[in-house]
Amino acid sequence: MAVEVIVMFVILFGLLAGGLWIGLTLGVTGTILLAIFRDIPLYRLVSQYSWNILTTQELLALPLFILMGELLFRTNLSRSLFTGLAPWAGLLPGRLIHVNVIGCTIFAAISGSSAATTQVVGRIALTELLKRGYSRDIAVGSLAGAGTLGFLIPPSNILIIYGVLADVSIIKLFTAGLIPGLLLAGCFMGWVMIHTTLRRDLVPESERALRNLSWGERFASLKDLWPALFLIACVLGSMYGGIATPSEAAAVGVLGAAIVALAQRSLTWEAARQIAIGSVVTCSMIALILLGASILGSAAAFLGIPAKVAAFVQGLGLTSFQLMLALVVFYLVLGCFLDGFSMIVMTLPIVLPIVKMAGFDPIWFGVFIVLVVEMAQITPPVGFNLFVIQGITGDSLSYLAKVTLPYLLIMIIFTMTLVVFPQIVMFLPNFLAG
Amino acid sequence: MVPHTDLNAGAPSGIRWFLAGIDRLGRLDGWVGALCLLALTCLMLAEVIARAASNFFGIGPGVVPNAWEYSSYLMAAAFTFGAAMTLRGGGHIRVTLLVGNAGPVFKRILEVTSSALGCAAMSYLTVAMVMFTWSSYARGQVSISSGTIVWPPMALVTFGMALLALQFLARTIRAALDLPLEDPSMRASNPVE
Amino acid sequence: QAANWDLSTVWPDGNFHTINAKKFADEVKAATGGAVNITVKAGGQLGFKGPEHLRAVRDGLVPIADVLNIQQIGDEPILGAEGIPFLVGSVDELRIYHKHIRPVFERVVQNNNQKNLYIVPWPTQYLHLKVKADSLAGLAGQKVRCPDRGAQDMVNALGMTGVVIPWGETIPALASGAVQGVSTSAVSGVDGKFWEFLKYVYPTNHVWSCQMVNVNMDAWNKLPANHRASIEAVAKKLEPEFWATSVKADTDSLARLKQGGMEVVDIPAPMMADMRRRTASMVQDYIKRVPAAKGPIEAYLAEVKRS
Numbered sequence A: 001m002a003v004e005v006i007v008m009f010v011i012l013f014g015l016l017a018g019g020l021w022i023g024l025t026l027g028v029t030g031t032i033l034l035a036i037f038r039d040i041p042l043y044r045l046v047s048q049y050s051w052n053i054l055t056t057q058e059l060l061a062l063p064l065f066i067l068m069g070e071l072l073f074r075t076n077l078s079r080s081l082f083t084g085l086a087p088w089a090g091l092l093p094g095r096l097i098h099v100n101v102i103g104c105t106i107f108a109a110i111s112g113s114s115a116a117t118t119q120v121v122g123r124i125a126l127t128e129l130l131k132r133g134y135s136r137d138i139a140v141g142s143l144a145g146a147g148t149l150g151f152l153i154p155p156s157n158i159l160i161i162y163g164v165l166a167d168v169s170i171i172k173l174f175t176a177g178l179i180p181g182l183l184l185a186g187c188f189m190g191w192v193m194i195h196t197t198l199r200r201d202l203v204p205e206s207e208r209a210l211r212n213l214s215w216g217e218r219f220a221s222l223k224d225l226w227p228a229l230f231l232i233a234c235v236l237g238s239m240y241g242g243i244a245t246p247s248e249a250a251a252v253g254v255l256g257a258a259i260v261a262l263a264q265r266s267l268t269w270e271a272a273r274q275i276a277i278g279s280v281v282t283c284s285m286i287a288l289i290l291l292g293a294s295i296l297g298s299a300a301a302f303l304g305i306p307a308k309v310a311a312f313v314q315g316l317g318l319t320s321f322q323l324m325l326a327l328v329v330f331y332l333v334l335g336c337f338l339d340g341f342s343m344i345v346m347t348l349p350i351v352l353p354i355v356k357m358a359g360f361d362p363i364w365f366g367v368f369i370v371l372v373v374e375m376a377q378i379t380p381p382v383g384f385n386l387f388v389i390q391g392i393t394g395d396s397l398s399y400l401a402k403v404t405l406p407y408l409l410i411m412i413i414f415t416m417t418l419v420v421f422p423q424i425v426m427f428l429p430n431f432l433a434g
Numbered sequence B: 001m002v003p004h005t006d007l008n009a010g011a012p013s014g015i016r017w018f019l020a021g022i023d024r025l026g027r028l029d030g031w032v033g034a035l036c037l038l039a040l041t042c043l044m045l046a047e048v049i050a051r052a053a054s055n056f057f058g059i060g061p062g063v064v065p066n067a068w069e070y071s072s073y074l075m076a077a078a079f080t081f082g083a084a085m086t087l088r089g090g091g092h093i094r095v096t097l098l099v100g101n102a103g104p105v106f107k108r109i110l111e112v113t114s115s116a117l118g119c120a121a122m123s124y125l126t127v128a129m130v131m132f133t134w135s136s137y138a139r140g141q142v143s144i145s146s147g148t149i150v151w152p153p154m155a156l157v158t159f160g161m162a163l164l165a166l167q168f169l170a171r172t173i174r175a176a177l178d179l180p181l182e183d184p185s186m187r188a189s190n191p192v193e
Numbered sequence C: 001q002a003a004n005w006d007l008s009t010v011w012p013d014g015n016f017h018t019i020n021a022k023k024f025a026d027e028v029k030a031a032t033g034g035a036v037n038i039t040v041k042a043g044g045q046l047g048f049k050g051p052e053h054l055r056a057v058r059d060g061l062v063p064i065a066d067v068l069n070i071q072q073i074g075d076e077p078i079l080g081a082e083g084i085p086f087l088v089g090s091v092d093e094l095r096i097y098h099k100h101i102r103p104v105f106e107r108v109v110q111n112n113n114q115k116n117l118y119i120v121p122w123p124t125q126y127l128h129l130k131v132k133a134d135s136l137a138g139l140a141g142q143k144v145r146c147p148d149r150g151a152q153d154m155v156n157a158l159g160m161t162g163v164v165i166p167w168g169e170t171i172p173a174l175a176s177g178a179v180q181g182v183s184t185s186a187v188s189g190v191d192g193k194f195w196e197f198l199k200y201v202y203p204t205n206h207v208w209s210c211q212m213v214n215v216n217m218d219a220w221n222k223l224p225a226n227h228r229a230s231i232e233a234v235a236k237k238l239e240p241e242f243w244a245t246s247v248k249a250d251t252d253s254l255a256r257l258k259q260g261g262m263e264v265v266d267i268p269a270p271m272m273a274d275m276r277r278r279t280a281s282m283v284q285d286y287i288k289r290v291p292a293a294k295g296p297i298e299a300y301l302a303e304v305k306r307s
Ligand code: NA
Pocket: A107, A108, A109, A110, A111, A112, A113, A149, A150, A151, A152, A153, A154, A155, A156
């Protein structure tokens, strides 16, 4: 392979391993590459790139969704999701374990973040499930698995970033994620039912009593879901009701979250301080990585690296199924060590051209990317959902990874199913586009 | 609020003041970043409300002039302004596999070199941004979507980057002196993604 | 020794400007015996956005680029001279206008350390709307998406409300009815599948713009004289063909919009006159802001007998 590619990987991995921050690693690698192989006034280039990426209007929804997530984290949404869903989940084999999955699915429709989903749902649900005597393995594992839905079910921070980097319509990506998201949630619930039916001891016998609740009680409990439904209405309602564009809808979501927080009287000064710091820190963290990624991506394009790698991969003569299987393995390995954002921004300039050449739609590939990022959330040693659960339960990472494994396998199988049946992803965006 | 101990206590007094000053700047900066976030939320909301009022009730101008453009400047400011505080809180992501498992001496070497490299990279970018902003100012460059002069937001972003470079410098010094590198009080209390 | 130039453009591979640029690259390669190799890097992959291409070529960040002139007004206001509402009403008028304005463009470009090789216009601009009206009163208050302030001022002057939002937000905003129209070419209308949301195309021909393929002077001067001459010859030969592709792109796209169910409105003469009247002052405003445009605009107006 070309000398540029080798130099790029050497610098990249050298700096990463040395502990340089990921955003800086990307930017420095790109700058060094251009310094070696091109005669360009670099200081002009990097300043222009930095300004471009930081002011990209398509990114505006991201800080808004982050702010919204921070606000919701301070509300009582966790408890009301649990009390609203529990009477209904009690009808299914596996009982309240399903609160994890359904709660994550609902919260995923509000939040763009996977860790926030895990956190908000898990905070109350996990403690409650363990208190009631459910098996720790399944309570923790199902939460880790279902929490990843935060990225797949729109809105999704990962899809926004992918849309900006791959230059595809974010709204189309959002619609593309919906059906796979719901299907994956269904798969998780299916597994919970099978698992708990096979192993009766996972659910305490006493929980059968949940089936005997009256329908009146069940319907009465639905009122607890109002904050969640109100927020979904804020975001989706303003978007489809002819009031807001998709990015502006995120601002309506922030307003909605603030209203919920105020209504629940949870917006203290101390909370406001935490929200401010939390949002700014998260924004800065992502921005630094995006900045570096845009420098590296452009440098790679200057040097024609994506085309060279693509030509190499094409030379291997893989079928599209083999190519995707190889990519899943590649991202699984990468995902053990990197977070989702870094993974996307580092690989996309090279992987996307290959994938396009193999005949895959970039919208479809956005969903694929989200799925592998979700897998990365639950693989050790670097897996944010695992960290979140660790923060709640104090379990060891290896234990968490072990009990999450079935859900990881489900996601791998699910992803390969999408490779074979891409219409599962493309149906809704194509249908809406006529 | 819990009063926290002085993390720079181990440094010689001159350097200690320098480190404390940078920390204070970073914290202040974070608050400015938060204000930018708040302002951009309000601007976007105002645009939504103006449009809704016009579409459904036929009142008002229907738009907030330049809402999107100015929001993007506020976003850029928010993105860079919190960067120094984020570094101090340990919020920027890195691969810690090697650093985390290294012995104390090797670990210190790694921390010093990576921080110094970070300082060099951010200083380079800051100088580049200063020249970029200056040339925009000197040429009287305006935005095409509203004719607004663009050097003021560029200057804000440049300032945020300069502070990050300074914070990297402080971190290099801390690593060399074996002081605590991260200040948990500048950290978000929940995970980042 | 061969010169390898990356040509930066923000338009994707399938866009006719990009196809033209690739053809230009091929012919340059042939004409210089492989000594000048232009690689078209489409879709903005080199990381430059439209409004900074003039600067990127000027500073040598990229040796050659396809520069959209009206996007450079932040640096050189004169490059927006085709964007004055209703000054130019057809491609034929644009040809006449170019006789007078093009030397000015070329000079400005030269001052920015670059040389213009060829210029190709974008197809004419339409108002794509939800409602049908035979007077401007019938369109009052309609929210119309505009790419920049110039277009917004014009739309506002016509009694509608110009909304400046990113292109990516426009389609969903149209779908939900948050905005009710777009000021753009038929080509972009097809890209956005406008027939799904909008019904009527108003052939207003209100503003124009051109893509200029400019090469950095330092890169240019490094070439031997015979290669420079052959590149200029290629550009001169291809330019009329490229103009034809622009006209064809307009015709094809308009046909596609109609096929999708949109109706091309036959704008009544009084309504058109009203549009011109309401925006008439914008010519003088522009000349006041950009005095260099005065001579060419007056010469053009004299030639089309509208002065
Ligand atoms: Na989501």
